[in-house]
Structures are given as C-alpha cells and as structure tokens.
Amino acid sequence: MPVPQPPLLLPHCGGQVRMESHIWSILRHGDWPEDLGAVRAVTPGTACLHLHPDPILFSYLLAVLEPIAGPDGTVTGVPGLRLAELDDDHAALAMAGGHGRLVLHTRAEAVAMWQADETDRAKERLGDGDRGTLLRHRATLHPAEVPHLLQATDASDVLQCVSLRRDLAGRPARHHPQALHHLTRRPDMPPASVPVRGGRDIDPALLTPVTDPRPSAACLGDALARQLIQLLGQGRIRPGDVIADPIAAVTRLGGRDIAARCTQQVIQHVAHRYGLLRHRPLRPADPAPPRQSRGRIWAVHEMAAHTMGLIADELTRASASS
Known part of the structure; x- marks a missing residue:
C-alpha cells in the first residue's frame, strides 16, 4: 500500500513564486533531474526556500542564477535577484524589494571554491572584452531587468513553481524555523514598501x-x-x-x-x-x-x-x- 505523501507546501508570496519559476525555467535546460541527487536536504517555506546542495551544485546554482545584464539589453539569470548574504556556511539570494528568498546551505570550503571560481570568471570576462554587468550587488534595478519584473505573475509561473517544489519534495527535510514566514533584504537593497498587514484604500x-x-x-x-x-x-x-x-x-x-x-x-x-x-x-x-x-x-x-x-x-x- 503506497505511503500517503504530505501536501505540497506552496509559496504565499508572489515574489517567491516568480523567483522559483525563474529557477525552474533555468535549471530544466540543464541536468536538473540528475542534480537532485546533489541536494542533500530541502526546507520549503511560504516565503523562502532552503536547499542543502553539495559544493559543486552550490557553485553551479550561484553561477546560473545570478543576473548579468548584457550590452544588448538582455539579462541572463534571474532578473531582480541579489546576493543578500554570504557567510562561511550559506549564501542567501533575495529578490529586489525583499519578496522572495533562496538560501543555499553549504560548507566553508564550498564558499571559498565559489569565490575562487568567480575571480577566475571575472578575469576571463575581462580578457574576452565581455561588457556584461554583474548585478548581484546592485542596490537598484538595472533597466534591462525592469520589463521582466513588470509582468504580472501568471498561471505559468505557478505551474513552474509547483514543478520545482514537486521535484524537490522527495529530498530529506531539514528544520529552518525562519523558512515559513521569512522576508529579508540587504540594507542597501530597495525596501519592500508594501505593508505586510494590508494596504490603504485609495480614495x-x-x-x-x-x-x-x-x-x-x-x-x-x-x-x-x-x-x-x-x-x-x-x-x-x-x-x-x-x-x-x-x-x-x-x-x-x-x-x-x-x-x-x-x-x-x-x-x-x-x-x-x-x-x-x-x-x-x-x-x-x-x-x-x-x-x-x-x-x-x-x-x-x-x-x-x-x-x-x-x-x-x-x-x-x-x-x-x-
């Protein structure tokens, strides 16, 4: 007799849905099903997603998700995504405005390896004359990101978010109390100006x-x-x-x-x-x-x-x- 699965926990935050939709659309073109084996634990929340990837997947996720604005006005990665925190044991990515958060938990050697890779990639870009602009520390939105963020969250975003969380549902869970209702931002990121408890009526x-x-x-x-x-x-x-x-x-x-x-x-x-x-x-x-x-x-x-x-x-x- 099959063991009943717990209900899939989905985000209550539109920014989280949009972020996870972008993550899914980027990862599904790679080796995502095989990469699942490199995710050791998952904690899904209504406004946050915590992953525990192995060191190689940690570096890969940061590399493919960070937004880069090209000279032709295109954006690779997730538009509006910013590196909100980087510590010895985790990296936190947050959407500009604070609505949407991905936390990647790892070991200190994985963070050091990613930082070394980033230094090498920066030298390669400089040597190739690449004029792309890294946006992960930018405090405001780049003009090339704005059209993507103006689009309303729609059914396709929800379906892609569901697909991501369904694929992750079989991974072991790890307790992160702040995952359920966690919205955060860097001090220099645009603030989330929507009151969490409701908006005023426009007369x-x-x-x-x-x-x-x-x-x-x-x-x-x-x-x-x-x-x-x-x-x-x-x-x-x-x-x-x-x-x-x-x-x-x-x-x-x-x-x-x-x-x-x-x-x-x-x-x-x-x-x-x-x-x-x-x-x-x-x-x-x-x-x-x-x-x-x-x-x-x-x-x-x-x-x-x-x-x-x-x-x-x-x-x-x-x-x-x-």
Whole structure:
C-alpha cells in the first residue's frame, strides 16, 4: 500500500513564486533531474526556500542564477535577484524589494571554491572584452531587468513553481524555523514598501475626471495609470495601497455608464500594459472589497516605486502616438 505523501507546501508570496519559476525555467535546460541527487536536504517555506546542495551544485546554482545584464539589453539569470548574504556556511539570494528568498546551505570550503571560481570568471570576462554587468550587488534595478519584473505573475509561473517544489519534495527535510514566514533584504537593497498587514484604500476622490466626453477603456486606463504615478510621486499613495472598489474609481474618472461597461478592461489595462497593479490575495487588514472579489483585491504593485519613471515614459509615448 503506497505511503500517503504530505501536501505540497506552496509559496504565499508572489515574489517567491516568480523567483522559483525563474529557477525552474533555468535549471530544466540543464541536468536538473540528475542534480537532485546533489541536494542533500530541502526546507520549503511560504516565503523562502532552503536547499542543502553539495559544493559543486552550490557553485553551479550561484553561477546560473545570478543576473548579468548584457550590452544588448538582455539579462541572463534571474532578473531582480541579489546576493543578500554570504557567510562561511550559506549564501542567501533575495529578490529586489525583499519578496522572495533562496538560501543555499553549504560548507566553508564550498564558499571559498565559489569565490575562487568567480575571480577566475571575472578575469576571463575581462580578457574576452565581455561588457556584461554583474548585478548581484546592485542596490537598484538595472533597466534591462525592469520589463521582466513588470509582468504580472501568471498561471505559468505557478505551474513552474509547483514543478520545482514537486521535484524537490522527495529530498530529506531539514528544520529552518525562519523558512515559513521569512522576508529579508540587504540594507542597501530597495525596501519592500508594501505593508505586510494590508494596504490603504485609495480614495476615488483623489482621482480627477477625464475631459473626453466619450473615453475608451484604454483612454481611461492610461488616465488612471498617469494619475496613480502622480499620486505615488507626491507621496499621497504608496506601493501596496489598494483599489478596494474599482467601479467607484472608474466612475470617478469617466462616469457611471462607462464604469458599468468597462471597469474590468480599464483596471486590466493598467495592470497588463504598465504592470502598475496586481490582483493579489486579500490580507487581514485590507479594506473590504465588493463581495464578488472572491478573496482578491487590486493593489499598486510592490515595484511601482522603482519603475514609475519608466511607466511615465511609456505613458508619454502612448499619448504621443494616440
């Protein structure tokens, strides 16, 4: 009779899902199934993943996951991933903003071996005239990373995260109490500015009605994105604040008729074109959304403070082309 397996523990943090999705997409092109034998223990958490790889796999994971921006604007590795801690017995990688963390536990000789390999690789890159930029210590996002992080977490990210954790599920577990609810960052990394206990409701009265008498959903979406960027810049709202009643917000912008027809299209335009909003699970201290929200709420994206300049440029281009 087969032994029942415990339920698969999945991340509750969108940044962790995105990070593990990237890890899976990078590793599946190598010898990942064989590499599983080199992972001696695993501790999955809702906001963190702890692995105990052997020294060779430790160096390999750091080499393939660290982001490098090429001169052609491409990024290899995991965009937004930073080396948050390096000690004699572990290396901790965290997503910019603090949402998502991978801890690789090892021995002191493995860390020393990786550091020696990194020195050799840096000399090789210099000798080859490689102009790629290592981003693992960069305090802010590189422009080449931003488009990747503006994309909303979707079903494919979740499926790849599930695949990674399912493959790791057969490895021995090792106790790391902080794995369950651990979010951390380096002092010089961009802070996670979303309050863990919930966001403030964005009052529709902060929005200014558009002057177009018959605006399209895209026109209203651009207007909403533009005004959210202005409010962020003025400090009147912050990343993590929520639009608890999207219909009221769109009514304020364009009137009841268009809000009744196009609210969902307007909000999705802001989320999908500009990455300024995301549809995240409700938190205990969030304002109550409409009953039909099914346990989710629209919130200003955590990375908005770091991408608002780029979004403003995109809005200017969209306005010029219309």
